[in-house]
Each structure stands twice: as structure tokens, then as C-alpha cells.
Amino acid sequence: MTETIDQHQEGKRDVTFRVFRFNPQVDSKPYFDDYTISAERGITVLRSLNYIKEHVDATLSFRAFCQAGICGSCSMRVNGISKLACTSQVWEELDKCREPGIIKVEPLRSMPMIKDLIVDMDPLVDKMKRYANWIESTMPLDEMGKKEFLVSEEEFHRYDKATDCILCASCVSECSILRANKEYVSPAVLLKSYRMNVDSRDSIHDIRLAELVKDHGVWDCTHCYRCQESCVKSIPIMEAIHAIREDALECRGPKDTSGAKHAEAFMEDIEKKGKLVEATLPIRTNGMIWTLRNLLPMAMKMIVKRRTPPPPPLVKSAKGIKIFRAMFREMTEHVKQDHQKSHKK
Amino acid sequence: MKRYAYYLSCINESMTKELDRSIDFWQKDLGLEFVKLHEGTCCGGSNLDYVSPKHFALVNARNIALAEKMGLDLIVSCNTCLMTIRTAKKKLDETPALKQEVNDILKQEGLEYRGTSEVRHLLWVLVDDVGLESIKAKVTVPLKNYRIAPFYGCHILRPSTVLGRDNPLAPSSLDQLIEALGGQTIPYEHKNRCCGFHTLLVAEEESLNVAAEALEEAINAKADFIVTPCPLCHTVLDGYQSKALKQANIDSSIPVFHISEMVGLALGYTAKQLGIKRHIVC
Structure with a gap:
């Protein structure tokens, strides 16, 4: 029993969280606050932020919900990399600190800031709408609910991984082209478009594809693979982007965009x-x-x-x-x- | 002498000839022999894989099979060629039906893709095969007065499921090479970021913004030069530098070297011999 307590003690240390702060209603520019807390081995970055909010500074703002890597709400940059705070272990992050013992926490990039670690997801939602990333059913309305919509196992495997996306926007934050131009479609939106385009129940494949090949669309991706590397669900996002391009070349030929040519x-x-x-x-x-x-x-x-x-x-x-x-x-x-x-x- | 098959990247035979030429100066000094693969063809440049996945598999199975026929590993000095050929290799190794289909065609040339040769980057050969200590021992002109920004580029790091040599979030091989040659690496946030090459002709403004960020950080950190293991990154960071910096309203410049040139300098060859004078920014 004593041994267990000792090990427990060894697994505890002071950790500083250097957190990005910005309240546009009061602050003229962003700044960082340092919070040093005693953290146990096994604690996550999100648990630490919750502790800080409850015991140190109630004004610190961030989004979080499920605390289990499912909802995608708590994505932020930890030590410079976009990821989920709830699945990031403090002990592992300590190995990656630029300044020893100081974990840097910042909001996602390339998205408008709301307050502290909270960014505005609306531009991403608007892009999802622009590219019609939902199923427009091929089944006539009067047949709905009367017969099954069968999907083969082979077809399911084509979008199985893509459906793992929890819309956390880590890939959006890491995207090189979005950083250079906010109009760019962004990896999460391309992934979702791919997922809808390969679904046999969908009827607007051609309309969606026509939108995807326009300016700031699928051909503007620069193959940097940062989206794929940062995906918290390990989805091969670049394969989806390449598949949209392959589909565009097959359905539309190389004529309509410089990327295809x-x-x-x-x-x-x-x-x-x-x-x-x-x-x-x-x-x-x-x-x-x-x-x-x-x-x-x-x-x-x-x-x-x-x-x-x-x-x-x-x-x-x-x-x-x-x-x-x-x-x-x-x-x-x-x-x-x-x-x-x-x-x- | 360690022997390798050396893949001739299209860009090194046209715009960045100095990269391969500078290797010729020092390969023997480091106990290396690169046998140039004149039969090799373009890897598809990270494009053929979606234009026609099967041609992509055929072309790169053949590139690797040519090295396998000689019993040698295939060494590549362009990041994108490296990532592309390794992607094809992974696909062939994981898909027996594709491998069979490709081999049925390759028979015509007396070739067979078996999957026995590794596909590796020149940088990895230097750091892992020659070794940092051996390199240090050969240095005659240490780069001790230079502050150097290491720009790894994307396709030597990502996707890590295909590359796997360096930690894509904190790569170190190029930093180690710089230090072995006596140089000083600077902390460089953009070291694992993108140069924008692959959209230069499709989304030029975006590409140049991406490049300008990487250049600006190195300039602000007062680096003497940037070094990159990729001729495509070199083409953007050197060839398009003035355009990128002009777009970003930055009035400055910084030279960009290939790793083969940096090694050559430290081993006592001159900038003129190594072709550094052919760069747009000198």
C-alpha cells in the first residue's frame, strides 16, 4: 500500500499552462496567462483546464463537452499542434514543450476568434452548406419509409473511415492553403464532400462536383498532408481529396480547371x-x-x-x-x- | 564503398541540375557510390496516383524493380519523388493482386517487382548509413560561422505512415546533419511546414503566401541561409523568392541551399564547383 502511495506521489508535479487569452470586448490585443497547477500523471489537458477554470480563474473560456474524444468540441492547439484537449495527456505533452515544464495552449488557427480558446465554427458550417454536404435522396418522397435503402458492404467501406470525422476542425486549423486564403474549401469539407459523393443513395453528385472544381476548391490543395497527420481519428483525408480529383477527371475531363490540366x-x-x-x-x-x-x-x-x-x-x-x-x-x-x-x- | 541505385528526379535534370552535380563531387569522399538509374521514369509527382492509380503502380513498381535487379536500395533526393515511390511500394506490398497485375506487364522488360529494395532519401543515407561521426571526421571547412534554417519540406515527413523516418512534428535528421558539418541550426517553426510548390501553377497567390511565411521567419531569425532536402522546395524558396516576398511586402532576401551543396561546402568544395552561383538568390 505504501509503495502505491509513493508511486502516486512520484506521478505528481507542477505544470505551467501558458494559455492564450483574448476577449475582443475588452482587450485590444491577445496575451498569454500562465497558470501553474499541481498535476497528476494520467491527467489530460482538458481536465487541467477545467481545474484552472474551477479553482484559479473562472474567466478562462473554452469549449468542451464529452471529455472522451467523441464530440470534437475541445479542439485547440496544444504545444503548437491542433488536437483534442480531452485526449491529450499532460505527461506526454511535457515531452514536447519548447520551454521545459510549460505547455502552451492556443485556439485553432484560420478560424475567427470569439474568446480565449473558443473559435467561430460558422465559416466551416457555411462551407459545408455551400458544397451541399448532405444526402439528397434518390428515393422519391412517396416511397420513403416503404422500402429499404440497401447499401452494399463494398460501398460502405468506401466511406467508412470518412464517417469517423467528428468535425473537430483540427485539420482545418493545420491546413497550409487555408492559412494562405480563407476562401479555400478546407480539408474537413472536402472529406465530407467525398463521403457524400460516393454514397449511392445521393442524387446531387454532379452538382456537388461542379462546385468542388471551382476556384478555392479541390484543385487548390497543395498535398502537404498536414490535415491527415493532425486528424484525431486518423482518417486518410488526402486519399479522399485525391479520390475527388480522380472522380472529377473521370466525370468532367481535364478541360474545366487548371488543376485538372x-x-x-x-x-x-x-x-x-x-x-x-x-x-x-x-x-x-x-x-x-x-x-x-x-x-x-x-x-x-x-x-x-x-x-x-x-x-x-x-x-x-x-x-x-x-x-x-x-x-x-x-x-x-x-x-x-x-x-x-x-x-x- | 556503399553502393546504391540513384533515382534521377525530373527537376534535377532540368531546373536544379546543381543538386545531382554536387553529389558527384563528394560521394567517394564519404564512401558512397550512386549508380544513376537512366532507365527510371517520372514517378508521377504526387499527381499520377489519382489520374490513374494503376499506371502509378506500374511506373513506380518498375522504378523500384530496376534497383532490385541490381540488388541495391533506391535512393531519392526529391521529397515528392520519395513520398510518391514509397506510397506506390506500400500499395504494391499490401495488394497482392495489383503486384501480380503489374508484374505480368513488367515481364516484357525482364523485370519483376519483389519488394526487396528499400526506397530512401539521400538525407537518410547520410545520417543513418554514413553516420554523423564519419561525416564529422571528413569535414575540412566546418560551417561554424553559419546560422542555418533547416526546411525539411512535407514529403520527407508526411504522411508518416509512408515516410516514418523522422517525427513529423519534431524532425531532427537535417538538424543533426547541419550540426555534424559544424553549422548552427536555428529554432525554426516552419521547419516542418509546406513550401507551396504543388499549387504554384494552380493557386499561385496561395502558394506564394505559404512560401513567404517560411522565408520571413528565417529572415527575421537572422539565418545566413535556408537548407532543404527537396529540389521542389528549393525551386519555390529560391526561384520564386523575390515574387513571394514582394507579395508579402518584405524587402529582404535569403540564400537557399540543397543538402548536397551544404555537404560539399563543408568537405572543402567551392561554391562555384557546387553550382551555388546558379541559384537565383546568391
Whole structure:
């Protein structure tokens, strides 16, 4: 018994929480408050914040509800990374502190601040609405409730992981492009759009897809994988983003957006030369006028430094290109057959 | 001498030729021999995987199979090529039917993807195979007067299920290499952030904002230069630097080096030999 108490004692230490504070009604700018509390091993960041609110400073504001990693309310940045406070162990966070013993707690990024650790989720909800992220049923109204809507196991697996999303917005906070432009659709919204688009019960796939390929949509993702890495439910968000792109190319072709044209250029070049023809990539993506307007000054600098990509005729094909091309084309036949099979289904 | 198959990334054969050329100067000094894979093709640049997942598997199974035929690991010096080829490898290793389909086609060239060669980054070879102590012993011109900002880039870290070498939240391999060469790393928040390369032609303004943030932090921290293990990050941070900083109203500049150049400098080769003069920002 004594041993247990000793171990318990060893598992207790003073921890400082450096918490972001901002009340726009009173404060001209944000600041940090330090709260030092005695914390036990096993305590979470959320439990610590609750303790601070109850015993130290009742004005500290944050959102929380289930305390079990289910509701997604308590997402915030702990030591710089967006995550759920309720599933973040203080002891593990202590290993990640920039200043020893000080855990930094801040609100999510790229979302309007309301107070302290609370951010406004409305812009995210508005984007969910803009991209119609719900099921618009294919079943006529008069048949509803009269017959079953069967979903195959194979279909379910396509969106099983995507339905794990608890809308905590950690991915939104970590997104590189959203940080650069608030209009960007954002990873959580793309994930939800993917989930709806692959559901056979939904009737507005084409309308949703048409919205997704517009400016600030699916093609603006820069593949940084920060969303996926920060997902508290380990959802492969980039796979969903790539799947929307694959679907867009199949349903709409490469014509309507520069992102699609850019992606298709890789396929063309690899088949032709086994190598990317970088010199003409901007033209094939955005046309001659855009290229001249946007890249001419930089191209001049590159010419001076002899670092311009070679013009297409001077791009050497990969060694053994003939047999490579034959194999590439054989795979094209396989893909065609796959499509025929899936359409028959 | 440690032998490796060396993957030729498209960008290193066009815009960032100095990266591969500088490796040629010092590979023997560090007991390394890189056999260039002239038969290798473009990996798909993180695009082919959704344009056509099956072509993506075929192309990269072949890239790896070429190295396997020589019994060597495949070494890559572009982050995106690394992530792309490793993603394909994971898919092939986890999907026997796909592996079979691809191998049935590769037979024509006398190739077979078996999954026996590892796909690794040049940085990992330096830190893990050559080793920091051996590198230190070879340094003739320590970078001791330099404050260096390590910019890892995304695709050497994320997705960690595919990369797995460094902790994506607190990477250390590049910091260790800098220190082994005698340089001083600076605390750099943007070290594991994005350069914006993959949307340069699609969402240029956003990409340049992303790049400007990384450049600004290094400039404010008074770094002498940024070093990156990725030629795509280099292209944005060096080639697009003036445009990015102009957009962000920042009147300053900072040189950006490849890791191969930084190693070359510390081993006694000159900036001219290593091609550093070919950078847009010198």
C-alpha cells in the first residue's frame, strides 16, 4: 500500500499552462496567462483546464463537452499542434514543450476568434452548406419509409473511415492553403464532400462536383498532408481529396480547371518520354497569356542563371522508352477493361 | 564503398541540375557510390496516383524493380519523388493482386517487382548509413560561422505512415546533419511546414503566401541561409523568392541551399564547383 502511495506521489508535479487569452470586448490585443497547477500523471489537458477554470480563474473560456474524444468540441492547439484537449495527456505533452515544464495552449488557427480558446465554427458550417454536404435522396418522397435503402458492404467501406470525422476542425486549423486564403474549401469539407459523393443513395453528385472544381476548391490543395497527420481519428483525408480529383477527371475531363490540366500533363509526358516536360507545363496548365504575364520576369532570371528547363525537343527520353511505352499502353488497356466491367455492374 | 541505385528526379535534370552535380563531387569522399538509374521514369509527382492509380503502380513498381535487379536500395533526393515511390511500394506490398497485375506487364522488360529494395532519401543515407561521426571526421571547412534554417519540406515527413523516418512534428535528421558539418541550426517553426510548390501553377497567390511565411521567419531569425532536402522546395524558396516576398511586402532576401551543396561546402568544395552561383538568390 505504501509503495502505491509513493508511486502516486512520484506521478505528481507542477505544470505551467501558458494559455492564450483574448476577449475582443475588452482587450485590444491577445496575451498569454500562465497558470501553474499541481498535476497528476494520467491527467489530460482538458481536465487541467477545467481545474484552472474551477479553482484559479473562472474567466478562462473554452469549449468542451464529452471529455472522451467523441464530440470534437475541445479542439485547440496544444504545444503548437491542433488536437483534442480531452485526449491529450499532460505527461506526454511535457515531452514536447519548447520551454521545459510549460505547455502552451492556443485556439485553432484560420478560424475567427470569439474568446480565449473558443473559435467561430460558422465559416466551416457555411462551407459545408455551400458544397451541399448532405444526402439528397434518390428515393422519391412517396416511397420513403416503404422500402429499404440497401447499401452494399463494398460501398460502405468506401466511406467508412470518412464517417469517423467528428468535425473537430483540427485539420482545418493545420491546413497550409487555408492559412494562405480563407476562401479555400478546407480539408474537413472536402472529406465530407467525398463521403457524400460516393454514397449511392445521393442524387446531387454532379452538382456537388461542379462546385468542388471551382476556384478555392479541390484543385487548390497543395498535398502537404498536414490535415491527415493532425486528424484525431486518423482518417486518410488526402486519399479522399485525391479520390475527388480522380472522380472529377473521370466525370468532367481535364478541360474545366487548371488543376485538372496540370495533373493530366503528367500522364501525357510519362507516356511520351518517361520524363516530365517542365518547360511547357505552365502553358499546358494555364495557357500562353497567363504564362507570359506571370512567369516571364522569372524566366528571364532563370535564363541568366542557366536554370531554365530544356525545350520539349531537348528533353531526353528515359533509357528504354520504347518498351516502357508499350507496357504503359498495355496498362491503359487494363484500365479500359476495368471501366467497362464497373459500368456493367 | 556503399553502393546504391540513384533515382534521377525530373527537376534535377532540368531546373536544379546543381543538386545531382554536387553529389558527384563528394560521394567517394564519404564512401558512397550512386549508380544513376537512366532507365527510371517520372514517378508521377504526387499527381499520377489519382489520374490513374494503376499506371502509378506500374511506373513506380518498375522504378523500384530496376534497383532490385541490381540488388541495391533506391535512393531519392526529391521529397515528392520519395513520398510518391514509397506510397506506390506500400500499395504494391499490401495488394497482392495489383503486384501480380503489374508484374505480368513488367515481364516484357525482364523485370519483376519483389519488394526487396528499400526506397530512401539521400538525407537518410547520410545520417543513418554514413553516420554523423564519419561525416564529422571528413569535414575540412566546418560551417561554424553559419546560422542555418533547416526546411525539411512535407514529403520527407508526411504522411508518416509512408515516410516514418523522422517525427513529423519534431524532425531532427537535417538538424543533426547541419550540426555534424559544424553549422548552427536555428529554432525554426516552419521547419516542418509546406513550401507551396504543388499549387504554384494552380493557386499561385496561395502558394506564394505559404512560401513567404517560411522565408520571413528565417529572415527575421537572422539565418545566413535556408537548407532543404527537396529540389521542389528549393525551386519555390529560391526561384520564386523575390515574387513571394514582394507579395508579402518584405524587402529582404535569403540564400537557399540543397543538402548536397551544404555537404560539399563543408568537405572543402567551392561554391562555384557546387553550382551555388546558379541559384537565383546568391
